[in-house]
Amino acid sequence: MKVLITGGAGFIGSTIASAFAERGVTPVVLDSLVTGRAAFAAGKIFYTGDIGDGALLDQIFRDHPDIGVTVHCAALIVVPDSMTDPHRYYQVNLAKTLELAGHLVRNGADRMIFASTAGMYRPGPDLSVTEESGLEPQNPYTRSKMMAELLLADLCAAYGLRVVSLRYLNPIGADPRMRTGLQSSKPTHALGKMIESYELGVPFKITGVDWPTRDGTAIRDYIHVWDIARAFAEAAARFDAIVPPPARPGGPGGYQVINLGTGDGTTVRELADAFRGVVGDRFQAEEAPARPGDVVGAYVDPAKAHELLGWKPEYTIEDAIRHSLQWSARRRELDVV
Ligand SMILES: NC(=O)c1ccc[n+]([C@@H]2O[C@H](COP(=O)([O-])OP(=O)(O)OC[C@H]3O[C@@H](n4cnc5c(N)ncnc54)[C@H](O)[C@@H]3O)[C@@H](O)[C@H]2O)c1
16 A cells, blocks of 8 residues: 655655555655755655646556555644745645645545644643644634644535544654654754754753743643654554445545644653753753743643554653754754755
8 A cells, every 4th residue: 555645755744654664555755845855755756746736646646546545744834934924824734735635536535644733722721632622723824724624524524535634733853763854953842942052052041930830831742753653654554444434435524633642741841851861961941031922832632542543652752852862963964954
């Protein structure tokens, strides 16, 4: 069997491609390289192009009639950019998802796993989210992902498409075998800032120590990207059990949402302590006031993923920090610019 991975030359899509390959499922990568890197698709079947290009999708399915499932990762993902240029975000994440879904249906490719975000939930008082939590997306990026889910669910009901939507929050780390990782040398999340502070030899600032969390610092659901990738591979392996085929040909398909997360999250202080545990006392952190726009954060209850996918995270936060640091050195060798 083969799997089509849109955005398969990006951070998460390339890791997913490696996870499938390790299970004997051949990845077919489709990526426009708008943010992806050709080096991340090296050695894989790779089509450079746009998910909205119907002729290209038809060609891919002619070339690979044994594609059994499509993993849809292609997207624009930078929240501040989505606020200054929402048109582009809705065009790529929403309109092109609609086009892609049409091309899949036309080609009889009825199984899709959608890379989505748990950032669309309104967290409960303890800051946890489940699949039942209310939806309250906070920015155009997150709204574009939520609207894409709504349109996919409608297409499922009408055209027999079947979709598993996997929602998660903050993937970190890199492929443990250092084939791929983050493209950017300056990730904006707290771990990226910690690596930067460590490399510059300046203290990391823990911004905000009065949040309603277990230690007063903000909380995120950092999760190793390989654990995320394993969940995609598992969802593909179990696809027909999770979303059974229509009872009659052409009948309505199904739509399932599954959250991926750690179940307790990591506070900024916990992350800083773990970082020091990995690199030693040369890393220092100091407290500072919260910055405008900072948010307390949330973490994901993964009970449904455990039940339906038999999945739970295997890597620790220390593993993810170690792999991020290794990748930071490795990306320079690979010249991932
Ligand atoms: N990184 C996160 O924190 C995070 C969290 C939750 C969900 N997600 C979702 O995971 C998915 C992958 O994210 P990522 O972090 O790997 O981002 P990324 O930018 O590394 O990967 C996205 C890939 O999509 C490609 N792409 C974009 N538009 C395209 C188009 N029109 N046609 C073909 N290819 C196109 C890019 O070139 C890139 O390789 C996204 O759908 C994102 O919404 C990411």
